[in-house]
Amino acid sequence: MSHNQDSNTIYDKNHENEIFKEAFEIFDRNNDGSIEASEFKFVLNNLNMFPTDLEIDEMIQQLDLNNDGTIDFNEFLILMKELQHYNIPNAISAAFKGFDKDNDSKLSRTELFDTFKFLADNLTDADINEIINEIDTNNDGFIEYQEFMDYFAE
Numbered sequence: 001m002s003h004n005q006d007s008n009t010i011y012d013k014n015h016e017n018e019i020f021k022e023a024f025e026i027f028d029r030n031n032d033g034s035i036e037a038s039e040f041k042f043v044l045n046n047l048n049m050f051p052t053d054l055e056i057d058e059m060i061q062q063l064d065l066n067n068d069g070t071i072d073f074n075e076f077l078i079l080m081k082e083l084q085h086y087n088i089p090n091a092i093s094a095a096f097k098g099f100d101k102d103n104d105s106k107l108s109r110t111e112l113f114d115t116f117k118f119l120a121d122n123l124t125d126a127d128i129n130e131i132i133n134e135i136d137t138n139n140d141g142f143i144e145y146q147e148f149m150d151y152f153a154e
């Protein structure tokens with residue numbers, strides 16, 4: 001079922017895999033190449049989702065095809081592909097609301113910093129600038145709800 005034809009994959013496909021890779025690295029906090037229950041829980045909590053330990057175990061069991069108790073990148077990819085058929089806009093909308101601490105429907109520099117600092121221990125102003133530049137299409141220095149949705153839920 002897997003085919004490794006990196007040389008002739010189209011650009012979009014590479015781009016997509018790169019995003020999945022980055023997402024995987026966010027989950028895999030100790031960089032051992034697999035997502036453990038505690039890592040899974042940590043990220044979900046930071047996205048304002050609070051499943052119980054039992055629910056976490058059930059999610060992992062569903063994804064853990066080789067039954068080693070953790071989610072490796074291949075298993076994670078299957079999850080991501082499934083999510084693409086799922087209600088992504090709702091999930092992204094919920095994430096935005098979680099990031100927007102003062103509920104003004106836009107993400108300020110401070111809110112972005114608070115949001116992303118748990119993902120990277122050595123997050124810099126330059127990193128935040130990069131994120132803002134990429135998503136802030138009207139260049140007002142804030143990420144409005146619509147910009148966020150356009151970027152992530154396209």
Ligand SMILES: [Ca+2]
Nearest residue numbers: 028030032034
């Ligand atoms: Ca790990």
Ligand SMILES: [Ca+2]
Nearest residue numbers: 064068070072
């Ligand atoms: Ca596994």
Ligand SMILES: [Ca+2]
Nearest residue numbers: 100104106107
């Ligand atoms: Ca805000």
Ligand SMILES: [Ca+2]
Nearest residue numbers: 136140142144
């Ligand atoms: Ca903006």
